Amino acid sequence: MRRPSRRLVVLALALAMLSGAALAGPAAAKDTVVIYTALENEQITDYKQGYEKSLPNIDVKMLRFSTGDISARFMAEKDNMQADVIWGVAATNMLIFKNAGLLEPYAPKGLERIQPLFRDKTTPPSWVGIDIYMSAFCVNTEVGKKNNLPMPTSWADLTKPVYKGHLVMPNPNSSGTGYLSVVSILQRMGESEGWKYLDALDKNIAEYTKSGSKPCKDAAAGERAIGVSFEYVAQAMKKKGSPVEMVIPKEGAGYELEANGLTRKGKNNPAAKQFLDWAISNEAMGFYAKYWAAVAVAGFPVPEGLPKDISKVVYPNDFDWSGKNYNRILAEWTKRYAK
């Protein structure tokens, strides 16, 4: 009986040491920065190569959810703040954070290069934008042909009965893309007409997804015919070999800025500021410009397949209105369409 017990002791000790070592974490004295982000996974993987090389002293811990989800989590933790930095979250949500007193104004290095549209108007700014993205439809041509669906060209087309059950759209509660689409429709048509339009659209929607990219990815996989999504993911899916076409609605696409900010965590974290400096550097802008039609610093080339001048295809967004009415619009939307 003695032998197995002794072995058990050794095993237990080994496991205890293993656990102790792992819980204590890496011994290297790196500065930790906790980042909350809504950027796309595959983009972060790309950007990571940049910040890991440029900021070797920083250990980045990142949490990624869709815009609404990461925002809700950040707000819920306001008394026990975990995040140091917000990176790439919709400007609308940044406005809400700012009004709730959750952001520490900070002027990152190189702020003067940022175009005026892309930053908070106060100085120092509470948030600084990095890119613009806009709503776009992803249409699977193969599925469309099989179901005899005409190619939609406008928001108005999407309410036609022929598309019933073939549309997917992100839930604006969780998805920034979903919210910008809804808010742009409400701003363009006015609230009463806008909700009437959304009622009609709802009849055709097969599912409201959690993330803004999933509708397009579902269309690309052939699971759905048309996904209301955003332009980058449409291009990415096309490049991956799916039979999808990107459609920018002719009434004008909704758009949104993605922005960064320093959180009001109560303690000074120089590494967080260092990261924010990097996040608007030319190196970072170069990364963003691989994916987006417009970035915060002028002069970067536009990726292939995207409109050269986006001001011609988007419908102007009143960010203040969008932020102020955020909760009201989402509550109304939930009352009408959440099942």
Add this chain to the structure above:
Amino acid sequence: MAILPADASAAAIPDSTVRHRLDGQTVLRYVLIGLLGLFLYFFVLYPMSQVLWRSLLDNDGGFIGAANYVRYFSTPAIAASITNSLYVSVVAMIITVGLAFVYAYALTRTLMPWRGVFRVIAMLPIFAPSMVQAIAFVFLFGNNGIWTRTTGINIGVYGAKGIVMAEVFYCFPHAMLILIAALSASDARLYEAAAALGASRLKTFFTVTLPGVKYGLMSACFVVFTLVITDFGAPKIIGGKFSVMATEIYNQVIGQQNFTMGATVSVVLLIPALVAFVVDRLVQRRQYALVSSSAKPLEPRKNPLVEGGLFAYCVIIAASITSIYLVTLVVSLVARWPYNLTLTLKHYSFDAVGVWTRLFGTVYVYTPLLNSIYVSLLTAVVGTAIAFIGAYLVEKCRTVASTPLYMISLLPLSIPGMVLGLAYIFTFNVSGSILNRLYGTLAILIISNLVHYFTVPFLTATTSLKQMDAEFENVAASMGVPFYKTFWRVTVPIALPSIIAISMYFFLNAMVTLSAVVFLVAPGTELAAVAVLLMDDAGDTEQAAALSVLIVAVGLAVRFVYWLAMRRVTRRAQAWTQTAPDQLTVMGTGSLA
């Protein structure tokens, strides 16, 4: 006369020494019992009270009584999730138990070939998160699934239909294990009597077989019902617009961070789970009395016709289960399903956040998978220690605390994982509290797992301790051996098969669980099952499939090691006894709730 030597030896030891030693041991016992009590208080009772309390508050912390409940039941769209949940749970329960009964019957009551193979294949879903079944059904029966593309028939998998299909496969092994146990415990004398009385096979089936397993059937029903109503992985993926209570909690908490509403739905979700749990306990208590010690095990007899039919049935079921994992594997290995079928490993280079950890040299591991293995390993080690020592303290050190501790130890079985996760947010995400230290760590994930899955190991350990004669302790104590030495040298080695089975149970469940941990993962502590969910949320279905394949592979590998260890232990330490061949079976099922 016989008393004399004992008296003499006792006299040889000074009285004070005996007293002192006894006191020291008693103190140690009370300290250990106290620690167990603290553990159960801080990680079970207190968090659960927080959920109940929060459901009575508004989001700013003001007391509003039952207003949340009124709002919940008066919002038709949200209240629909209750009937939806009950509907899919009952339908999935009926189908699963029906299918599993025939399967288990074929495995236990016939001599058909390949019984072992069928059994192993049916166990596969135990190794996968509940989402895998749903993902596979999308690939098979989705709008662009294999079936739909080749036949042109769209069965409309998104919604209740898809949820039921996915849950049936997810719950199948759990029901099968219970029914195998029930069908194995039969009394051949009853069948002999039936035959002597001239009853037909059909009549015997309805008058002997079915009544004999009725408690097993009921138990299987409750387990499946609870598994389905508390699962949110499958409805999340394949539910479409069909909302159930578990996804409702997820949406309220993760999507809107509306914690009070999450708490409200949680309390409502507790009710059916609690009812199922209580009824199941009552049923199980009666079941033990069913097979008497003089029962004769039933020896199945050859019957080619019945066997042929059942064999075909088992082939169909086993092939369906296999096809789920096969399709998941294939999708994870091709470039762009279904448009580009070139083989590739690119979906295994996961690009979700948190990404890769360098093990050594150029060997990198996907961090969430590494976290999962690590968390599961520690859950297994720590959980086994707490469950076994806890059961020992309750069973072998009788105090006034024994009964309450036993009752509280049973409680986690009836707590749905999401409710536990939410309770932990309320308990640990409080600034200024010492408990806050645990928030966002791997430790809280380990604790939530070991509480979530505490009851079954605790009961297994209790059963195995009950089987041990109290004479061991009595003799040791009278010889002056301290109880902890007896525990280590006698109790643990005898119970080694149970202990290994318990650790296996903890490991496998911790590997695939989603419900409690989905609320608790933080930057740097992402787990594989949660990553699968997030990947699918983001539309990266192929990557979700690839990561699922790896989760299953880890589970199977560990199961294999377990099998080796068990064989060794049975051969060496247990040479004197005849233990059950597979303690995992004795433990009944995997992950209730």
